[in-house]
Amino acid sequence: MQASSSDPFTAARPRLFSIAYRMLGTRADAEDVVQDAWLRWHGSDQAAVQSAEAWLVTTVTRLALDRLRAAKTEREAYVGFWLPEPLVELDERTPEAFAEQAGELSVAMLWVLERLAPEERAAYLLREMFDQDYADIAKLLDKSEAACRQLVHRASERVQREQPRFDVPREAHLRVLQRFVTAARSGARDALQALLADNAELIGDGGGKVPSFGKVLQGAFRIANLFFATFRRAPDAVLYRIATVNGEPGLLRYVEGRLESAQAFVTDGEKIHTIYAIRNPDKLRGLPQQP
Known part of the structure; x- marks a missing residue:
């Protein structure tokens, strides 16, 4: 092009x-x-x-x-949960940076948007993220303005209900991740659990290509045990690399020198509330395969 x-x-x-x-x-x-x-x-x-x-x-x-x-x-x-293909930046000057120019891009937001009907998703994005007039949206969707307002209203209600919203400075988000990486690398299970909210959730996407959970893993204890088990299986073979995942601090995890997952986090600046682990290798192809 x-x-x-x-x-x-x-x-x-x-x-x-x-x-x-x-x-x-x-x-x-x-x-x-x-x-x-x-x-x-x-x-x-x-x-x-x-x-x-x-x-x-x-x-x-x-x-x-x-x-x-x-x-x-x-x-x-699709086998298991469908999460978006991550946009990962290892350098803020990379082309992916332009995707942040028009608003919220987080994996958490896209996870909620995936639950909307296609026309709801289009109407919501055009109105709430790209500030399009209802008249233009109505013309594009071949609907009345009143119908488009209703689409946006329903979508907004669902987004507000399902997406955790924390106004967290990037520096605070990074500090939480750095503490998480330190604990995960050293196998400090108690420290991992202390960083997770009691009702924390982990949502994994293996796409049937690699093992993943068929349901949302819930609770700080269970999630901490999962990361601890990974450490115990290969304590010297697991490496975490902090990166920008869909506009927010996240992690790339490498196991035995190969990219195993891209992970996005929802945090309030003190505790981690949600982890999105994208493991489907098809969605990781465009990322650095080695640390």
């Missing part, structure tokens, strides 16, 4: 990727949608387009919505 710096597509591309990724949760699908939009843009009568950005946003959203509807059936048959 090539375009000159003066091409409106180039300026809009970060936003287009942000929309597509938040709709679909995978980099490959988002890139495919953006590529398709690029082809359509360069095959269109650009002189007749009043607003290039509006045209591109509409096109990408419709393409992503069609793809999400098709993917719903596949994801319902």
